[in-house]
Structures are given as structure tokens and as C-alpha cells.
Amino acid sequence: MLLQLVEPGQTPLPHAQEESFAIGIDLGTTHSLLAFASEENAPQLIPLQGERLIPSAVYYTEEGYPIVGKKALSMLSQDPRNVIRSIKRFMHYGSQRHTLRDLALTPVEISSHILAYLKSQAERQLGRPIHKAVITVPAYFDEAARTATRDAGRLAGLEVLRLVNEPTAAALAYGLEKKAQGIYAVYDFGGGTFDLSLLKLQGEVFQVLATRGDMNLGGDDIDHALYQECFHTKDQTIDPKQALFVIRLLKEKLTEQNEASLTIENHAYTLTRQHLEAIAQPFIDRTLEHCQKALEDADIRKEDIKGVILVGGVTRMPLIKKAVEAFFGKKPLDDLNPDEVVAYGAALQARALTQGSNNLLLDVAPLSLGLETFGGIVEKIIERNSPLPVSKIQEFTTHEEGQTAMLLHIVQGERELVQDCRSLARFELHGIPPLPAGIARIQVQFTVDVDGLLTVTAKEKTTGISQYIEIKPSYGLSECDLLEMISTSLTYGQQDLEARLLIEAKVEAERIQKVTLNALETDQDLLEEKEKKLIQTALQSLNEALKTQDRTKIQQTTEELAATTHPFAVKRMTYHLNEALKGKDVTTL
Amino acid sequence: MSSSFFSMNAFEKFNLPFALNINLEDLEQRYFKAQHQYHPDRLKVSKVAHENATDGYAAAFNEAYQLLKDPLKRADHLLKCLGWLASDENLSGAQDPKLLALMMNLNERIEDAVTEKAKKNLSCFLENEIQQSWNELESSIDSQDKGNAVTLLTKLKYLNRLKLNLK
Numbered sequence: 073m074l075l076q077l078v079e080p081g082q083t084p085l086p087h088a089q090e091e092s093f094a095i096g097i098d099l100g101t102t103h104s105l106l107a108f109a110s111e112e113n114a115p116q117l118i119p120l121q122g123e124r125l126i127p128s129a130v131y132y133t134e135e136g137y138p139i140v141g142k143k144a145l146s147m148l149s150q151d152p153r154n155v156i157r158s159i160k161r162f163m164h165y166g167s168q169r170h171t172l173r174d175l176a177l178t179p180v181e182i183s184s185h186i187l188a189y190l191k192s193q194a195e196r197q198l199g200r201p202i203h204k205a206v207i208t209v210p211a212y213f214d215e216a217a218r219t220a221t222r223d224a225g226r227l228a229g230l231e232v233l234r235l236v237n238e239p240t241a242a243a244l245a246y247g248l249e250k251k252a253q254g255i256y257a258v259y260d261f262g263g264g265t266f267d268l269s270l271l272k273l274q275g276e277v278f279q280v281l282a283t284r285g286d287m288n289l290g291g292d293d294i295d296h297a298l299y300q301e302c303f304h305t306k307d308q309t310i311d312p313k314q315a316l317f318v319i320r321l322l323k324e325k326l327t328e329q330n331e332a333s334l335t336i337e338n339h340a341y342t343l344t345r346q347h348l349e350a351i352a353q354p355f356i357d358r359t360l361e362h363c364q365k366a367l368e369d370a371d372i373r374k375e376d377i378k379g380v381i382l383v384g385g386v387t388r389m390p391l392i393k394k395a396v397e398a399f400f401g402k403k404p405l406d407d408l409n410p411d412e413v414v415a416y417g418a419a420l421q422a423r424a425l426t427q428g429s430n431n432l433l434l435d436v437a438p439l440s441l442g443l444e445t446f447g448g449i450v451e452k453i454i455e456r457n458s459p460l461p462v463s464k465i466q467e468f469t470t471h472e473e474g475q476t477a478m479l480l481h482i483v484q485g486e487r488e489l490v491q492d493c494r495s496l497a498r499f500e501l502h503g504i505p506p507l508p509a510g511i512a513r514i515q516v517q518f519t520v521d522v523d524g525l526l527t528v529t530a531k532e533k534t535t536g537i538s539q540y541i542e543i544k545p546s547y548g549l550s551e552c553d554l555l556e557m558i559s560t561s562l563t564y565g566q567q568d569l570e571a572r573l574l575i576e577a578k579v580e581a582e583r584i585q586k587v588t589l590n591a592l593e594t595d596q597d598l599l600e601e602k603e604k605k606l607i608q609t610a611l612q613s614l615n616e617a618l619k620t621q622d623r624t625k626i627q628q629t630t631e632e633l634a635a636t637t638h639p640f641a642v643k644r645m646t647y648h649l650n651e652a653l654k655g656k657d658v659t660t661l
Numbered sequence: 662m663s664s665s666f667f668s669m670n671a672f673e674k675f676n677l678p679f680a681l682n683i684n685l686e687d688l689e690q691r692y693f694k695a696q697h698q699y700h701p702d703r704l705k706v707s708k709v710a711h712e713n714a715t716d717g718y719a720a721a722f723n724e725a726y727q728l729l730k731d732p733l734k735r736a737d738h739l740l741k742c743l744g745w746l747a748s749d750e751n752l753s754g755a756q757d758p759k760l761l762a763l764m765m766n767l768n769e770r771i772e773d774a775v776t777e778k779a780k781k782n783l784s785c786f787l788e789n790e791i792q793q794s795w796n797e798l799e800s801s802i803d804s805q806d807k808g809n810a811v812t813l814l815t816k817l818k819y820l821n822r823l824k825l826n827l828k
């Protein structure tokens with residue numbers, strides 16, 4: 073196999089010890105949770121400072137230091153501009169920067185600050201270092217958001233053993249803890265995303281049959297709709313971030329009450345359940361459309377479904393419970409807390425991946441992968457709901473005589489036109505042997521691994537020529553950007569590759585320089601004037617080069633000096649050898 | 662298993678008889694068993710046992726499972742394995758005049774079926790037609806009737822598309 077395009081983050085972090093310990097992290101839009109499962113026991117949450125749910129909010133201090141969780145939320149009242157919430161919603165725009173203080177941070181960095189906080193707090197709580205984790209993602213997260221999540225874990229110093237889909241994690245928890253068997257629907261309505269997954273639980277196997285959803289349909293959307301309707305016009309004085317937080321608090325109160333009110337800084341805010349439900353209804357209708365489509369995809373009737381599992385805080389809304397019950401014709405299950413069930417599943421999978429387990433998670437690709445063809449039409453390569461891992465080979469040929477490169481554009485989505493799908497990567501295939509048009513046969517292999525991440529490898533069949541090609545990470549951050557982030561956040565002083573090469577070049581140059589100067593000092597008598605001049609000139613230009621940051625120039629002048637001094641070195645060797653041999657008998661040598 | 666595993670057809674990968682009708686539950690059990698052994702999650706904890714030799718096995722079993730699980734894909738795969746269809750051939754337009762006539766007739770009936778009842782009747786008709794063609798396909802494979810088998814597969818694919826459109 074010739075060229076292997078590997079996404080960043082494939083190299084595991086160097087922690088040989090602690091091999092068999094890993095935690096499960098539910099990195100949520102609104103809250104994050106940590107759980108861990110020891111050998112035979114049921115998984116348990118790791119509460120941090122007494123809290124089971126840690127708000128996924130970050131506040132940045134004047135020095136740019138991140139404060140995570142409840143304390144960050146409490147800063148909303150004084151300094152909302154420097155608090156960020158719901159960063160998970162931006163994970164599929166991984167390179168978009170958010171300005172907080174004088175920092176311009178990517179969602180990957182902000183998420184990594186949350187993860188780093190969770191990691192360090194859990195380490196304190198458990199009294200042991202944590203290097204490995206399973207992180208959950210919405211089933212409908214695209215490739216970009218998945219890569220961004222994994223990179224955030226990496227930035228936080230965690231080896232991400234697996235990205236597990238949230239509904240699959242929930243089913244795993246139900247299957248193992250509640251001994252559920254049969255076909256289950258997981259209705260996962262979170263702060264930012266919705267997805268419906270159908271799973272078959274049979275013995276030790278957890279097989280996802282189909283998944284449908286929307287990356288931009290969550291509880292936050294209901295909050296925004298409420299904000300637009302009630303707060304935006306009525307009260308201009310309140311900061312939108314504060315308003316959205318107030319709405320969330322009111323919404324949570326309405327789970328139990330018919331009317332909720334809050335007084336913040338002498339402002340009274342009220343919301344009725346009736347009003348909330350009127351606003352929420354269209355969003356709920358959209359979720360039910362996805363439910364219907366998922367059933368069609370899997371060719372399953374509602375009657376075949378043994379139970380409906382609710383996941384996500386939004387599903388606490390009585391209206392949603394009623395709608396789900398009416399749709400599926402059965403009361404949804406809530407034996408396990410819908411806020412916590414995903415974290416339990418993540419912990420169980422973390423245990424399975426470190427200590428082994430007889431359970432098997434068979435997940436699917438949530439979205440189709442395709443290639444752009446002529447006229448902006450998408451040619452599907454990997455169909456959605458394909459079980460993972462999946463690998464497909466596509467053969468291409470050249471269109472012009474002597475063509476040596478080819479551009480491939482990979483998209484993700486179900487639509488026919490490229491412009492309606494998410495662009496994943498554009499990359500160039502170089503090193504195609506120059507042949508007449510249509511002769512070259514380039515085999516490109518697309519592989520989606522169990523984390524839902526894509527790898528592309530390519531091979532030219534007629535000549536067997538292989539060439540390394542570079543794939544740009546899908547969400548816009550290059551490997552270089554990421555390496556820079558890692559070096560600045562994790563290992564201070566570790567420079568990127570180019571800087572390291574420059575330093576190495578300088579060290580070598582200075583070494584040669586010093587050797588030459590020493591030699592001149594002791595043995596310049598051995599040199600003719602002409603030779604001496606040549607060496608002096610070479611030394612001079614090396615000196616000049618060393619004043620620049622130009623690695624190539626430094627290396628060149630170093631080589632020139634080495635070459636110029638070579639005859640001198642030979643002369644010196646002969647001279648010193650003769651000196652040493654003087655007056656000595658050959659036999660004593 | 663050796664590197665020749667990847668050149669096996671889907672039936673061979675699961676060690677199943679080369680037949681149009683297979684026991685789907687049996688296939689599923691074989692699939693689960695294969696994934697129990699070769700799924701990357703399993704290999705993660707038992708690396709020593711499989712070192713390198715199993716790269717791509719899980720994906721290959723997934724692909725084979727997808728081919729055999731779906732009746733039409735299985736039929737297509739079977740005819741290709743028999744050499745009755747080229748491996749890159751995609752059946753589309755019909756050459757058989759009888760089939761062509763049926764298709765035209767069905768297209769008209771679909772356009773006319775506007776009421777729920779008419780749709781249901783048509784759906785029943787399609788269901789029967791599919792079952793019948795499937796049985797015919799099975800016997801034409803048994804009797805090595807290559808031409809007929811290919812026509813029947815084309816017909817089945819077409820009927821199936823109509824069934825989906827009707828939904």
C-alpha cells in the first residue's frame with residue numbers, strides 16, 4: 073500500500089503504565105460527566121466538587137486562564153463576554169475562532185480546556201493519573217466534529233481510545249445494567265443535537281441498525297427561539313448570553329411546574345409551560361420526522377420495538393415524553409437517568425477497551441461519503457448506515473495525456489449536489505506516472521474506522537508507483553496548527569519540526585566552526601597562504617549565515633566549510649601521525 | 662486464514678453454501694462470531710494474538726454481510742460469482758420485450774393509483790410478483806439457465822424500486 077493518509081492523533085501518548093485504566097467522558101453541550109467502571113462493578117459517576125453534572129462553560133480570566141464549570145457560569149452575571157457555553161455546537165467548525173479576552177480560541181482548544189479540567193479534577197478525586205478515555209459524540213456528528221473532538225482530547229493530554237456514539241453508549245448501559253434484549257430505539261435530544269438510533273441488542277452484541285438525526289437541532293434551539301420571541305424585543309438591557317441562561321433555568325423549572333419565574337438583579341422573568349410547549353412543538357415535530365425515517369431506513373415497524381430509551385436533558389420535558397409515547401405507542405424508559413446514561417455507557421466501553429470484554433458494539437456510519445464528479449454531482453462511495461469499519465476502493469483514470477496529478481474532493485451528506493453536502497477534504501494525488509490519457513489506473517481506498525474517521529490511501533496499479541499525499545484535516549485546522557497548540561499547551565519548549573531542524577543545523581555549524589578555529593590556531597603553519605584564505609572565506613560566510621534563520625543557507629555554508637577544510641584535515645592527520653612516530657621503533661607500536 | 666481471504670466471495674467468507682436462499686439468522690450468527698474475533702475493539706485488547714494479520718478483516722466481513730443480508734444484492738453477487746454477470750456490470754435497462762411491456766404497464770398503473778386502496782392493491786400485486794420472480798430465479802439458477810436468471814434479476818430490481826417508490 074503506498075500512500076497512507078493518516079489523520080493527526082494516531083500516535084498514542086507515551087504512558088506505558090496505567091495501561092488498563094481509562095475513564096468515560098460524556099462531553100455534552102450543556103453539561104459534561106465523568107464515569108468510570110472498575111472490574112466487575114456497575115459504572116459510577118465521578119462527582120467533581122460534589123457536582124455530578126459539570127456545566128460545559130468556560131470563563132477566561134484577565135490572564136487568559138480558563139475556569140471551567142459552575143464557577144464559569146457564575147461569571148455570566150458580571151462578565152458575560154468572557155464566558156463561553158455550548159462550544160460543542162461549533163465543533164464542526166473547528167477552525168473558527170472565538171474571541172475571549174485577547175485570545176482567539178478554536179472550539180478544539182476551548183473543549184480541550186473543559187477536558188483538561190475534568191481530567192485534573194478526576195485525577196485528584198481518584199488519586200491516580202488518567203491518560204486514557206472514551207469520549208462520546210452525537211451519532212450524527214460528522215467527520216469534522218469527530219476529528220475536532222478527538223483532537224481536543226489529545227490537547228488535554230488524553231489518549232482517546234474510542235469515540236462512541238451517545239445513543240450506542242446509552243444502549244450499552246441499558247443492555248448491561250438492565251439486561252435489555254431486543255430492538256430498542258434511542259431518542260437522544262441533547263442541548264445541541266438530535267439523533268434517533270435503532271439498535272438490536274442480542275446477547276453480547278449491540279448492533280446499530282440505523283441512525284438519523286440533525287447536528288443543528290437541540291435544546292439550545294428552543295432556548296434561542298424563546299429568546300427571539302420573548303426577550304429580544306422586550307428587554308434590550310440583558311446580555312444575550314445571560315438571557316439564554318435565564319431561559320434555561322426557567323425551562324428546567326417547568327419540568328415540574330406550570331409556571332416559572334426568576335428574579336435576577338431586580339428584573340423578574342416569567343415563563344409558562346404552555347408558552348414553552350408552543351415554541352417547542354415544531355422542534356419536536358422535526359425529531360419525530362427523523363424517527364419515521366430511521367424506521368424506514370432499518371425497515372422496522374414500530375411494533376417490533378421493545379423499548380424506547382430517552383437520552384439528554386431535554387427529554388425531561390413532559391411534552392416530549394408524551395410525543396415520544398404517542399409516536400412509538402409505548403411509554404419510554406427512564407430507569408436510568410437520561411442525563412447520566414451516556415456517561416455510564418462510555419465508562420463501560422472504556423473498561424472493555426482496556427480490560428477486555430465479551431461485549432461487542434457494532435456501529436454504523438451516520439452519513440454517506442461521496443466524491444465530487446463532473447458538474448458538481450456527488451458519487452456515493454460509502455452509504456450511510458454501513459457497519460463500521462468500512463472500506464471501499466474506487467478506481468480512477470487520467471483525462472489528459474501525461475497527467476501526473478489529480479484533485480479529489482470528498483464530501484459527506486445525503487444530497488445529490490456537492491454544494492449541499494459538507495466538504496470534508498480536497499486533496500491532490502501526485503506522482504501519477506505520465507501516461508496517455510485513460511491508461512493510468514489509480515486505486516483510491518476510503519476507510520472509515522470504528523470512530524467514524526476517514527483515512528484515504530492510494531495506489532497506481534499499472535506501474536505500482538506509490539506516492540505519499542497529504543490530506544488536509546477536514547475541519548480546517550492543519551496538523552501544523554494542532555502541533556503548535558499541543559506544544560504550547562502541553563510540553564512547553566518543544567518546538568515544531570522546522571524550528572527543531574534549524575536548531576540542529578545551527579549546532580552542527582557551530583561545532584564545525586569551533587573545530588576549524590582550533591585547528592587554525594595550532595596548525596596554521598601547515599597551510600599555504602592560498603589555502604588559508606579559502607578557509608577564512610568559508611568561515612566568514614558561515615558566520616554570516618549563522619546570523620540569519622535560514623536553515624538551508626546554514627547547512628550549505630557548513631558543508632562548504634567542511635569541504636574546504638578537508639585537505640587541511642588530511643594534512644594535519646599525516647603531520648601528527650609522523651610527529652607521534654618520530655623516534656619510535658616500529659616494533660613498539 | 663491467509664491473505665487469500667480477501668479474494669474470497671461473500672459466501673466463502675462466511676463459509677456458507679453457494680445459494681440464492683440462505684438462513685438469515687444463521688448468517689447473522691456467523692457475522693457476529695466473525696466480528697467477535699476481528700472487530701478493532703477486540704483486537705485492541707488482544708493485540709498479541711492477532712498482530713497485523715487481521716488488518717481489514719472486520720471491514721471485509723462487514724462488506725460481505727451487507728452483500729448477503731439484502732436479497733437483491735445477494736442475487737447480484739451470486740450471478741457475478743457464477744460469471745453470468747461481469748463483476749462491474751450494473752443491470753439497468755431491459756432488453757427482454759416481455760419485461761419491457763410489463764414495466765410500461767406497471768408505470769401506468771402507478772400513475773393511476775391515487776387512492777389508498779389502489780395503492781394497497783398495487784403493493785400486494787408487486788409483493789406477489791416479487792415472490793414469484795424470486796422463485797423463478799431460484800429454479801433458473803438450479804437449471805443453469807443463465808439468460809433467464811439475468812432477466813429475472815433485472816425484473817426483481819425494477820419491481821423493488823417500484824415498491825420503494827410506492828411507499
